Amino acid sequence: MTAPTAPPTAEPEATEEPVVHILWINAGLSCDGDSVALTAATQPSIEDIVLGALPGLPKVAVHWPLIDFECGPMQGADTFIEWFFKAERGELEPFVLVVEGSIPNESIKLDGYWCGFGNNPETGQPMTTSEWLDRLAPKATALLAAGTCATYGGIHAMAGNPTGAMGVADYLGWDWKSKAGLPIVNVPGCPVHPDNLAETITYLLYQVAGQAPMIPLDEMLRPTWLFGQTVHEGCDRAGYYEQGQFTTEYGSPKCLVKIGCWGPVVKCNVPKRGWINGVGGCPNVGGICIACTMPGFPDKFMPFMDEPPGAKVSSGASSLYGKAIRRLRKITLDTVDKEPRWRQKGRALLTGYEP
Numbered sequence: 528m529t530a531p532t533a534p535p536t537a538e539p540e541a542t543e544e545p546v547v548h549i550l551w552i553n554a555g556l557s558c559d560g561d562s563v564a565l566t567a568a569t570q571p572s573i574e575d576i577v578l579g580a581l582p583g584l585p586k587v588a589v590h591w592p593l594i595d596f597e598c599g600p601m602q603g604a605d606t607f608i609e610w611f612f613k614a615e616r617g618e619l620e621p622f623v624l625v626v627e628g629s630i631p632n633e634s635i636k637l638d639g640y641w642c643g644f645g646n647n648p649e650t651g652q653p654m655t656t657s658e659w660l661d662r663l664a665p666k667a668t669a670l671l672a673a674g675t676c677a678t679y680g681g682i683h684a685m686a687g688n689p690t691g692a693m694g695v696a697d698y699l700g701w702d703w704k705s706k707a708g709l710p711i712v713n714v715p716g717c718p719v720h721p722d723n724l725a726e727t728i729t730y731l732l733y734q735v736a737g738q739a740p741m742i743p744l745d746e747m748l749r750p751t752w753l754f755g756q757t758v759h760e761g762c763d764r765a766g767y768y769e770q771g772q773f774t775t776e777y778g779s780p781k782c783l784v785k786i787g788c789w790g791p792v793v794k795c796n797v798p799k800r801g802w803i804n805g806v807g808g809c810p811n812v813g814g815i816c817i818a819c820t821m822p823g824f825p826d827k828f829m830p831f832m833d834e835p836p837g838a839k840v841s842s843g844a845s846s847l848y849g850k851a852i853r854r855l856r857k858i859t860l861d862t863v864d865k866e867p868r869w870r871q872k873g874r875a876l877l878t879g880y881e882p
């Protein structure tokens with residue numbers, strides 16, 4: 528008996544859906560904290576992005592050391608690193624390059640290398656992270672620096688460090704533009720806020736797919752909608768600051784500025800957004816803001832836990848003003864904390880109602 532043949536169809540052949548690749552290099556001078564942070568994102572989650580749960584998002588293939596099944600540092604058919612060589616050969620189009628960790632200055636060392644990612648097949652030696660940047664940046668449609676190390680150098684770029692570490696924009700140039708005309712996109716934080724990173728990746732994917740306008744960035748290349756406000760402006764404790772109520776020890780609900788909080792001059796939305804699922808946010812839960820998102824971090828904010836120099840003046844003024852305001856508010860508070868006098872039993876209507 529012969530098998531029945533399928534009826535002829537007028538349907539056009541399905542065209543293959545374009546894929547946007549995300550190539551993630553976590554091999555700057557890095558602790559992988561930003562990769563770990565992204566696993567906690569919920570708005571959206573990395574699963575939402577990768578599994579196509581967001582309407583209109585292009586199909587995505589993520590090549591990320593933290594979760595990739597493939598492994599191996601050498602070039603070859605089934606190795607993780609092969610995706611990066613494919614991108615270099617122009618075989619992945621389009622791709623978003625994510626860099627985590629600061630970029631050391633390889634030209635100042637006497638021998639060896641500061642950091643690398645996979646091996647260079649020509650030499651059998653590790654391919655330095657800066658060489659990967661040189662090779663891949665011209666081919667990338669977008670380039671995202673994740674975390675304060677990759678954006679501005681961070682902890683590895685402190686005064687006295689031997690590596691000459693710097694951020695991606697310091698390395699490639701602050702005016703660098705991708706072949707599609709996008710500047711470097713910086714999402715700082717140590718670690719980066721999970722949802723800030725997930726949201727920015729999502730924005731870039733929409734933009735690469737032609738569904739979003741140019742990403743709005745400030746002069747330090749941060750997304751403006753995420754870094755336009757200070758910690759202080761979103762802090763749960765701002766009311767205490769305004770009333771001149773400052774704690775000098777931990778465990779108090781009052782403002783933390785006298786024990787080292789830099790929130791008034793730090794651009795970060797963490798207190799507003801919370802850390803995970805809207806919960807937490809450094810000063811909200813009792814931790815001083817050490818300014819981990821800022822380009823001047825950490826050097827310009829040390830020693831941590833000392834009162835910031837400018838805070839003496841502002842908290843002094845706030846203490847004077849706050850004392851007077853608290854007295855006046857106490858009078859009003861005592862009044863509004865009582866019910867109106869006509870709410871009582873009896874035969875008389877005392878509300879002022881006139882028929």
Ligand code: SF4
Pocket residue numbers: 556557558559560561627628629673674675676677681682716717718719
């Ligand atoms: Fe680690 Fe912080 Fe650097 Fe990210 S920014 S790699 S969390 S040290």
Ligand code: SF4
Pocket residue numbers: 758759760762763764765766768781782783784788789790791810816
């Ligand atoms: Fe501002 Fe920090 Fe005080 Fe919060 S704890 S009100 S951010 S100074």
Ligand code: SF4
Pocket residue numbers: 716717758793794795796797798808809810815816817818819820821
């Ligand atoms: Fe960093 Fe301060 Fe933001 Fe906390 S509140 S994440 S310490 S910048």
